[in-house]
Amino acid sequence: MNCSECETLLHALIDGELDAGHSRDVEMHLATCAGCAEKLTAFRAMRQAMAAAALKDKASPHLRGRIEAMLPLPPARRSPHAPMPGQFAGPSRRSFFGGFAVGTALSAAVAATVVLAVFGGDRERTIADEVVSAHIRSLQPGHLMDVETSDQHTVKPWFDGKVDVAPPVIDLTAEGFTLLGGRLDYIDGEPVASVVYKRRKHVINLFVAQRLGAAHGNVTDRTIQGYNVRHWSAGGLDFWAVSDLDPAELDEFVQKISAALHDGRTP
């Protein structure tokens, strides 16, 4: 490989877009070429500085209003669904329906699903909202980690005495999810352990607590404010994973964690 080829390919290396064969070629060249190695360092530093800077303009409320006006929500249903036994149409339930935009077009089947989700799911929904809020909070500068290390054997003991569970801390670096560290958070008024992972630029918070939402073995998924949320229970613990990662990749994460828990691959 010559310098000119390397100068292009090192960007793909920085971006994690190079296959194993080319990565090896580039790294071999970098090992013998001080000029290219120095460029790699400089471009990496520049990329980090750019990642840390606020470069993304936010849409103004005015623009958001204009777009939302183009997409009117269907009018609220006048007569509510027949209440299920033991279910009360409280204000929180109404706001839930409002958020869900129940239109007259909803088929009976879909309506039934919605009602089922509400039935016994109000609290689950509240916790899901809190989990998302905690995730967003954690993304503020300096809030992500209390203990910052990629070593699972450092993260796990750190939680001792801070939460009433020993959260499993699983190293998934080899599978593309980097362990960043851990944090103590509060959800539903209780201290909760959060294990923080990252894929590319996307942070994943994995909240672990003894009892957090309705226990079930299956993974439930929802999207709140654009964040994908997964909840499942295993081994007497509740797990909530939140991220802006693609749904498919978050599912992959959940699957990897579940598999590791199942195999007992925890420190």
Add this chain to the structure above:
Amino acid sequence: MRDTITADANAEQEKARRFREAALPYLDDAFALARYLLRNTADAEDAVQECYLRALRHFDSYHGPAIKPWLLTILRNVCNAEFARRGRQETPADFPHDRPAADEAPLWQEPAASPEAALLRRQDDATIRRLIAALPLAFREAIVLREVNDLSYQEIAAVAGVPVGTVMSRLARARTMLRSAWNAAEDAARSISGTPS
């Protein structure tokens, strides 16, 4: 007859609802890209609105997988139409202290290979934005799709309508230009503040 009309209206509402859920989370992404491409807030807002209108109209033909690149492709087409309207002339940028950069301006200069050149001083956010905005269009687009919109090379290729290899070389050149401009801005700042370099 009335039933048919109601059913159609309901289907439209359902489509709008699905579109809202899928596309609204990427409003900031769309605006940020439009802002960097058009370098003007009012034009960017118009472009984003037009993009969402077109996207809603074509939402039936959208079949995944990722909606963000799909939306940004539409947005890019809208911006291109705007460039055509402007008669291939870029309007004055309203990035703070921005000088309109002539496309393909030779601000690309290989920095000297010295240990010092590898060091990169921290620039404030506004300066970095201004430096990105000053890049020629094709390079600006590549770097914004990568660093601001966080797209993969494959997705950038789809949005820009070029092969992945072109994406790679555009990014390489964009970063090289940015690095030179970055160092130049650093030197300028130092000479203004009177600090000996």
